[in-house]
Amino acid sequence: MLNGTAPTAGIHLIIQKRNKVDIKNWLGTRITHSDWIYIDYWSVLHFIWGWVLYAKFNVWLALVIIIGYELIEPYFIGFKPEGNIDTVWDIIITFVGYLAAGGYASW
Numbered sequence: 001m002l003n004g005t006a007p008t009a010g011i012h013l014i015i016q017k018r019n020k021v022d023i024k025n026w027l028g029t030r031i032t033h034s035d036w037i038y039i040d041y042w043s044v045l046h047f048i049w050g051w052v053l054y055a056k057f058n059v060w061l062a063l064v065i066i067i068g069y070e071l072i073e074p075y076f077i078g079f080k081p082e083g084n085i086d087t088v089w090d091i092i093i094t095f096v097g098y099l100a101a102g103g104y105a106s107w
């Protein structure tokens with residue numbers, strides 16, 4: 001279920017920072033409130049990332065890159081740890097972006 005207040009919360013967060021845009025915190029705003037579905041604004045970037053991967057990689061190499069990235073992501077400086085459900089949905093959304101690009105390309 002979508003939360004209609006999430007964009008407002010993001011704007012409020014930005015205003016609180018006194019014009020210092022804290023985009024990573026805003027992107028991490030969760031827009032689903034299900035135990036099984038984790039979608040935040042990062043999901044949009046994951047979808048685009050999947051779409052971009054389609055331009056260069058076959059499906060198997062893309063899956064290795066998508067899953068490999070999620071495995072090494074916790075070691076990047078500045079990325080806060082994320083839960084398993086978040087990681088799984090990052091992989092799903094990225095792969096959906098890849099498949100959507102493939103569908104668009106063949107259409």
Ligand SMILES: [Ca+2]
Nearest residue numbers: 070073087090
């Ligand atoms: Ca992730």
